[in-house]
Amino acid sequence: MQKKRIAVLFGGKSSEHEVSRVSASYVISQIPRDKYDVITIGISKKGKWFLYSGPTENIADGSWENDPGNKLAFIAPAPRVGGMIVLDDDSYRIVKLDAVFPVLHGKNGEDGTIQGVLELAEIPYVGCGVLASADCMDKIVTNIIFEHAGIDQAKFTWFYTYDYNRDPDKYIEEAERELGYPMFVKPANAGSSVGISKAANREQFIAAVEKAAAEDRRILVEESIIGKEVECAVLGNDEPFASVPGQIAPAAEFYDYDAKYNNADSKLFIPAQISEELMEKVRSTAKKAYRALDCTGLSRVDFFVTDDGRVLLNEINTLPGFTSISMYPKLMAACDIKGSSLIEKLIELAFERADKNV
Template sequence: MTANKVTVGLVYGGKSGEHDISLQTGFAVMNAFDYEKYAIVPFYITLRGEWRMGEALTAPMGSVDEMKLEQASGGTAEAAGAMFAALSGKDSGIDVMFPLLHGTFGEDGTVQGLFEMAGLPYVGAGVLSSSAGMDKDVMKKLFAAAGLEQGEYIAFGVHDWKVNQSELVQQAESKLGYPCFVKPANLGSSVGISKAADQAALIEAVEFALRYDRKVLVESFIDGRELEIGVLGNDEPEASIPGEIVSSGDYYDYNAKYIDGKSEMMIPAPVDADLAESLRTLAIQAFKAVEGSGLCRADFFVRRSDNKILINEVNTMPGFTPFSMYPLLWRETGVSYQELLDRLIELALERHEARTQLQYGR
């Protein structure tokens, strides 16, 4: 605690293909905090995985480039020392960590495990939920166990592909047909995703996806609307109103999300009250299926032929700029961007307090 303010360790960047997106998110969040209530300690992780720690801020930085902390005196050792200070009886001054890391080494449970070991409260999903939410194959298995309906898919690793390529291609063709979608199992922001219309394209798409991960998913094509729900809470999560993505491309890929600027977010989504309520109920079920905490965005397909709802995935650290779907969903539900940040900090502290009451050993 710094001068009656809550000190937040803001972690961004990361050893991930979504590094630049994380920087944009970190910059937006840093500029949105109420500096009368919070002091912000920036932690930047480079693409090589090195940490840089800045001094506590009482005002936001002026540019994304400043976020890289080129002149920071604190490196990886100092950052680790600050985070683990409490275990040696020292006061690091950090009250709660706020990871704004997308993708591997940040959204997959790794940095959450670091915070757990350091005994620090942190915003968002725990180790298990983060890991399950990153691995789309594991996530889908949890959805199935929870009785959530979803599209058909197959998953396999790089070794299986090398030794059983023909069999896997046949399995995809017989179970899923064309067109189908191929994606890395452990990546976000639609990186590495391809749409395959025939066997040659399928093989090329798998090879492309394996550049990003050692496990690949091939999913059936679903002719449906793409609707998303924000979930907020711990033991008693709440769901936002639904939003709809209308992609500028053939599907909602990286280019449609971040580059061409032509995709449309419709908030609230033009759906009837019954469908909206069903989506909200299923979003909370999906959140609980992966043992979520803090926040997530649940993504659904609503099949055009019969209006059937199919869960696609959950994102345990969704895009968080003021123009991202998750904050916009909550803004239209009645929770402002600043209020959302306050609530996430409260949820992190609440969850940590509950965990400190657990007994370890006899």
């Protein structure tokens, strides 16, 4: 049987460009070569696409960008191309692709945009489709859907910055009345804690809104939950599997960008330090949320579990961190779905979804 050709996309314009490079290095190292040929497409921070054929070791640290063999390339939205157009001075060539693994986090990668291009191109791809990707990227939309699905979560309010700027007191008073300090103020769309702050009083609230408004035109405000941060890895299409839950113990006051990626004191516990009963509740709620948002392929579903036994959904990450030390692959490994068998399963799920053409 002829090997299928898989393109791994990495980098991108998002604030999580660096993490994506490390995730991609891990994913590339785990793709079984007896079944798949791998090609890599690096996207610079400015959004330029390159076919990169150099060593995988140069992806994580960003030195791939200086490789003299890099060729400008892009995935053509026209299905008849069937893949990628690679530019070579004044000529071009077509590289057919059987599937794409977008190892891109955040904006342009996890939000349905790249998924839209791949839909147009009719190329199967790993992970969630356009709608689930876009919905899960938007914290206001997900909260509204969870509310409708009867899934417990932090109390919240939300507003447009445009409206807030015209009458801040109205929105401040609403949040104070409904939620009370301290509160979390977040831009609707942003990854890796960028633009998120905890506000303990009115002055901090105003500053927090200003910070969040730099990232988005819609702002979410949530009551502050005191509890353990518990995460569950979900894998599958129509009958998703939910992993044993794990727990993060942030080194900082909350799990901000630095605590996530730079601070070695942030620890993971697998399994999470909660009762069997709460584990089961986390797993079943993770699957319920996954299906409520039409997720496919994979997602990491994040919760708060309080000491009085409440399981509150925080968010769904459709392309969670995928480095060798990331929660998603570690949770799957704890369920005996390890390394390359996980990657193979994800690629198979991509073909399964495309075959059904739904």
